[in-house]
Amino acid sequence: MTEATATATAGAGAATASPRYTRANPFPARLVVNRRLSGPESEKDTRHFEVDLSGWGLSFEVGDSLAVYPTNDPELVDEIIHTLGATGDEQVPRPKGEPTTFREALLRDYSITQPTPKFLRAIAERASAAPTLTYLLAPNRKQDLETYLWGMEIVDFLSDHPSARFAPKEFVGLLTKLQPRLYSVASSLRAYPDQVHFIVDVVRYESNGRLRKGVCSSFLAERADDVPVPVFPTVAKHFHLPDDPNTPIIMVGPGTGVAPFRAYLQERQVA
Structure with missing residues (x-):
């Protein structure tokens, strides 16, 4: 189903008095x-x-x-912060709006489960040993990569490759916005x-x-x-x-x- 902004008609007498609730104004x-x-x-x-x-x-x-x-699972947020060796109080950019703490950004602003291609490439480049991931990121291994990624989340790659280190600001740059x-x-x-x-x-x-x-x-x-x-x-x-x-x-x-x-x-x- 294609997402759309709120185009539902207003109730009787409420069209001018009520705001229109949308993706940007839920x-x-x-x-x-x-x-x-x-x-x-x-x-x-x-x-x-x-x-x-x-x-x-x-x-x-x-x-x-x-x-x-x-919002994301607070336990998963804490695990990611701990794995990265961060405190959660670091200031990071949000997808939109003023900067916030690393913990709040992971909780409310970013998708922290499914690995993005940018994140996977960063892991492959920084990890001391990630031969399987490096091999599967080849353009002709797309189907094999999808099979490999089933059931895998961002925290798995952080735990499996502790040599791949990221500062909080850098880490959120590898994520996508949390979607409704x-x-x-x-x-x-x-x-x-x-x-x-x-x-x-x-x-x-x-x-x-x-x-x-x-x-x-x-x-x-x-x-x-x-x-x-x-x-x-x-x-x-x-x-x-x-x-x-x-x-x-x-x-x-x-x-x-x-x-x-x-x-x-x-x-x-x-x-």
Whole structure:
């Protein structure tokens, strides 16, 4: 799904009074329900989240998505800082805005899981011995590199190649900006005014002896109860219900999950 800025129409009487929430100006929502749907015996952790949008002033249609800005796992941030021999208090540039501390930048501004090509090249150049990585960075080894990188994160390369040293300012220059994640709206504003619901599989798996976590799904499941959850709407123009409520619909979800169809059913019930 292509991301878009917020083009949802404003609610009655709110168009001029409410700001337009976008990627650059997300709304500080609150997580009010965080409920596990999977049974205790299930290895899968599927969650039902309810987010309070009081004061939002905008509307969205069922079929649309909401983008969520997560923060990174503080434990992973601390591990990276420790591995680099830093304190976390060093001043570093942000992708946009005034400089901040190394710890805050890793927590809120940069993607710290997936290695970037620039980061991999820097490891290969600085490590005292990284023959496998050097070999796989050759232009004709792209497929082999992708296979090698599966389940590998930035912290793995820092731990495996301690001779590759980076100053905090230099390190963040090898990273990309932390991006929002899109979730299909699983509720109707008609049924639940000032709320949006999500149904999310929390990503957790083991690789190379480490527990890996999805950045945003683990943020919502583990760390969002007492902090603002920045969100903005994205419109799916070709995924809306027909204007005529009597028009039959067939719901097929190849990869989308049940979330948008839960919203469709709620919308039809109150239509």
